[in-house]
Amino acid sequence: MSSAGNAKRFRLVSMGSPTEIALDLVPPGPYTIGRRTTHAVCLGGEDLVSRDHAAILHRSDREGGTWFLVDTFSKHGTRLNGSTVPGGQEYPLRPGDLIDIAPWTFRVIDPESETQRTSRVATIDEDTHGAPSMETIDVGLSREMARERLSLMLRCAESIHKSTDLRMLAETIAEAALSGTGFQNIAVLSPLDKSDDVEVIAYRGAILGRNATLSISRSLLVKAAEGQPVRVAEASDFIVTGASIADLGILQALCVPLMLGKTVAGFLYLDNRLDQSRPVRVPPDAAEFAAGLGRLAALAMANLMRRDLELRHARVQADLEAAAEAQRWVFPSRQGVFGRLSYVGESRPGQLLGGDFFDVIQLDGHRVAVAVADVSGKGIPASVLMTETQGFLHAALLQGDPGRAVTELNRFVHPRRPANRFVTLWVGVFDTNANTVTYVNAGHGNAIMALPDRTFRALDTGGGWPVGVALDTIYTAETTRLEPGGRAVIVSDGVTDQRNPAATDQSSFFGMSGVRRSLIDSQGQPDQIAALFTGLIGHAGSQRLADDATAIIVWWD
Numbered sequence: 001m002s003s004a005g006n007a008k009r010f011r012l013v014s015m016g017s018p019t020e021i022a023l024d025l026v027p028p029g030p031y032t033i034g035r036r037t038t039h040a041v042c043l044g045g046e047d048l049v050s051r052d053h054a055a056i057l058h059r060s061d062r063e064g065g066t067w068f069l070v071d072t073f074s075k076h077g078t079r080l081n082g083s084t085v086p087g088g089q090e091y092p093l094r095p096g097d098l099i100d101i102a103p104w105t106f107r108v109i110d111p112e113s114e115t116q117r118t119s120r121v122a123t124i125d126e127d128t129h130g131a132p133s134m135e136t137i138d139v140g141l142s143r144e145m146a147r148e149r150l151s152l153m154l155r156c157a158e159s160i161h162k163s164t165d166l167r168m169l170a171e172t173i174a175e176a177a178l179s180g181t182g183f184q185n186i187a188v189l190s191p192l193d194k195s196d197d198v199e200v201i202a203y204r205g206a207i208l209g210r211n212a213t214l215s216i217s218r219s220l221l222v223k224a225a226e227g228q229p230v231r232v233a234e235a236s237d238f239i240v241t242g243a244s245i246a247d248l249g250i251l252q253a254l255c256v257p258l259m260l261g262k263t264v265a266g267f268l269y270l271d272n273r274l275d276q277s278r279p280v281r282v283p284p285d286a287a288e289f290a291a292g293l294g295r296l297a298a299l300a301m302a303n304l305m306r307r308d309l310e311l312r313h314a315r316v317q318a319d320l321e322a323a324a325e326a327q328r329w330v331f332p333s334r335q336g337v338f339g340r341l342s343y344v345g346e347s348r349p350g351q352l353l354g355g356d357f358f359d360v361i362q363l364d365g366h367r368v369a370v371a372v373a374d375v376s377g378k379g380i381p382a383s384v385l386m387t388e389t390q391g392f393l394h395a396a397l398l399q400g401d402p403g404r405a406v407t408e409l410n411r412f413v414h415p416r417r418p419a420n421r422f423v424t425l426w427v428g429v430f431d432t433n434a435n436t437v438t439y440v441n442a443g444h445g446n447a448i449m450a451l452p453d454r455t456f457r458a459l460d461t462g463g464g465w466p467v468g469v470a471l472d473t474i475y476t477a478e479t480t481r482l483e484p485g486g487r488a489v490i491v492s493d494g495v496t497d498q499r500n501p502a503a504t505d506q507s508s509f510f511g512m513s514g515v516r517r518s519l520i521d522s523q524g525q526p527d528q529i530a531a532l533f534t535g536l537i538g539h540a541g542s543q544r545l546a547d548d549a550t551a552i553i554v555w556w557d
Contacts, residue, residue, distance in 0.1 A: 010067055010093065011111050012041070012056070015191060015264075017104040024111070025067055028418075029058040033101065034072075048102040050074035057090065067093045067108075068316075076102065081305035082260035092312050096190070098263055105263050107191060134220060136228045137287050152180045153292055160300045169304065170202035173268060173297045178204040180289050182282040183254065183270035187214060188297075191264050192225055201266070216269060217253070224255040225264050229291050231255070250274075252282055256294035260302055268294050330390050332360045338368045340432040344529045345552030347492075348545060355382030356492045356550040357390045361397050363429065369397040370554055371427040374444070374492040376420070376466075382548075389413060389423050389467070402427045402440045403477040406467065410442075410475070413468040423467040426490050428459070430482065432556055437488065438479045442467050446496055446512060450519050452485040459488065487528075487555040491515055494549035495532075500539050510539045515551075528553055 012031075014021040023041060025031060031040040034053040043049040053074040059066045071078040073087035079100035085091050095110035156176040163169035170188035177186045185205035189198040198221065200214055224230040231254045253271040257264045270290060272282070335344040338360075345358045355375035362368050373389060375382040392412050396405035406427060413423060426447045428439030439459055441447065443466030447459040462478025491512075498510040514535065522531035532551055537543055 009111065010095070011109040012099075012106050013109055015098075015105045015107050017106075018046070021104070021106070025056060025058070027058045029056060029067075031056040032072075034074075043101060043104055046103060048076045049104075050076070053101055054078045054099075056093070059090075069093055069097075069099060074101075079261070079263075081309060082263065082265070082302045083306045083309050085309075089313065090316060091309060092316060098191070098260065098265060100261070100263055102262075134223055134230055134232055136223065136226075136230050137291075152176065153289065153296075156180075156293065157296055160296050161303070163300055163304065166301065166304055167201060169297060169300055170266075173293055174202040174204045176293055177268060177270060177290060180293075181254075181270055181286040183252070183272055183286070185271050185273065187267075187269045189221075189267040189269055191266055192221060198267070216271075217250070220253060220255050221267060221269075224257045224267055227257055227259060227262070227264060229254065229256045229287060229294070231287060254287060254290055256290050258294055258298045258301060260298060260305070265298065265301055268297065330387060331357065336360060338362045339365060340557040341368050341430055341554065342556075343368075343370065343552060343554045344527060345550070346529050346533065347548065347550040348494075348533065349548050355386045356494060356548040357386050358490075358550050358552045359390060359394055359397075360552075361394060363398065363400050366431060366433040367400065368430045368432075368554075369400075369402070369427065370430060370488075370490070370552065371397070371425065372444070372447075372490040372492060372550055372552055373423050373425040373467075374494070374548070374550070375423050382421070385413070385417060385421055385423065388416065389425075393425075393427070397427065397429075400429060401477075402429050402438060403462075403475050406440045406442055406463070406475040407473070410467045410473050411471065414471045417468045422469050424493070425467050426459075428488070430488075430554060430556065432482070435482045435556075436479050437482055438477045439463075440475050440477050442475060443469075444490075444492075446492065446515075447488065447490040448512065448516070449480075449483065450487045450489055450516075451483055454520055454523075456516055457483075459490075482556055487519075487553055489515060489519060489551070489553050491532075491552075492548065492550040494545060494547035495536060495551055498536055498540050498546055498549065501541055510536055514539060 010025040012021070012023045012025060021041060023031065032052065032055045033039055033041040033043065035044050035049050035051045036042065037044065043053070052072050054069065054071050057068045057070060059068060068090040069078070069080055069085065070090045071085050071087045077084045079085070080091055081098055093108050095108055097108040099106040099108070159172050160169060163172055174186045174188050177183065186203060187200050188202040189200060192198055220230060220232070232252065251272045251274060256268040258266040258268060268290060331347065334346060336342070343360055345360065347356045347358055357373050359371045360368065371393060373386070375386045375389065389409065393405060393409050396408050399405060406425060424444040425442040426439065426444040428437045430437050439462055441460045441463035445460045449457040449459055451457065459480065462476060464473050464475050495515065496509065496511050499508045515532065518532045518535045519528060522528045525531055529551055536545070536549065540546065
């Protein structure tokens with residue numbers, strides 16, 4: 001597992017947004033986003049932003065550490081690279097990603113790579129002698145285009161949509177613009193960052209200087225960043241009147257933003273300069289051709305980014321499914337018989353990975369240890385702590401003393417647990433010779449004995465704090481009699497805390513009352529655990545439960 005010290009650090013920077021925001025993402029996070037002032041990124045005063053809108057999470061279990069974006073079921077949604085991400089699903093972030101939470105747009109930056117860039121990085125000269133004369137142009141494909149350029153546009157469309165990555169797409173666009181516009185210098189650029197710098201993704205012509213930098217009027221790009229193609233206003237064939245552009249040797253210039261919805265994802269920049277050998281005349285439909293290329297590029301970019309997003313999510317899901325499969329190996333069989341004692345148990349994760357577990361361990365011919373635990377939190381961090389807890393507890397219980405086993409477990413977990421994590425636990429040793437159960441209740445509480453007369457006895461008096469809360473806790477066990485014909489039932493909070501969305505009072509919780517009701521209704525059925533989960537799902541109104549849910553029934557002859 002990677003430590004926070006060597007984990008990847010990203011920076012979140014706002015672009016063309018109502019307020020400037022720059023946030024260093026330093027593990028372990030998380031960084032929440034929304035309208036509340038308590039959020040790490042507070043986007044107050046905007047109706048399109050939910051109170052709790054999204055979060056950026058760090059997963060240290062991935063190599064080098066990985067940052068994830070998750071939309072926390074916001075009303076108006078969160079877009080990553082132009083695609084809306086489903087609520088509750090985690091998407092890994094990469095440098096260059098664009099996050100839209102309207103009206104804010106954020107870019108993910110790797111500070112280390114930003115400082116190490118030494119080539120093909122555009123620096124933008126200030127317009128120190130007065131702003132250039134520019135105009136926004138409204139172009140469409142409705143005007144008639146020269147036949148050869150129209151034919152070229154159609155050929156380009158096929159090549160553009162065959163591009164397999166963004167750099168290949170940029171190279172294709174640059175080549176098409178060079179062939180079809182009459183401009184000698186072409187560059188495909190990244191979006192403007194907070195410092196008004198851009199990176200040159202692809203270029204054609206003698207556009208880069210000796211230091212591999214590109215000089216462009218800042219005003220030209222800033223104007224294009226508003227979302228419309230911009231050109232230097234022409235007196236005659238784009239004759240420049242802005243002194244600073246003239247100082248740069250730029251005779252003609254055109255800048256087309258590449259739009260992902262309302263987000264500028266980059267630029268197609270074209271110019272002609274004084275020091276170039278052959279004079280050219282830019283055809284009158286050059287702006288229309290360049291704008292058409294920009295639209296094709298933006299569509300292809302959106303498709304590539306959507307495909308990349310799907311691949312990222314698929315990889316994450318594959319990793320999670322593999323981890324979930326490995327996690328299932330630590331569980332015992334769903335049902336079993338040990339002499340006079342039988343059990344049926346089941347654990348259903350709220351996500352692919354769960355933080356609950358149950359365990360059943362035969363100690364000898366007449367004693368069986370049973371444990372049910374619930375790690376606070378969800379997802380990967382909870383599942384890692386769950387696996388560590390289960391392995392240690394299993395070994396400790398082989399000594400046969402539940403109080404000693406939980407005390408040793410607490411000493412193991414406390415220094416290793418992530419911040420604000422703990423484990424609630426119920427563990428008991430059933431002795432069919434002595435007809436007793438000796439148990440420890442470590443902050444769990446959801447355990448009862450169901451008696452043949454349809455009454456219930458709580459099994460929740462022995463024990464102490466949840467495991468991991470206080471290092472020096474000594475856990476003591478409670479012993480009670482196993483009543484003939486009785487059954488012990490232990491469930492996790494995911495069962496009792498499951499809500500019914502149609503109810504507004506305390507009946508919205510399934511609670512131990514729901515557990516007792518299910519046991520009474522299913523008395524005599526061969527699989528009361530299946531009946532319990534059927535009732536729980538009916539209460540939730542969905543197959544997907546809000547949290548990890550675990551239940552086990554133990555009975556004796």
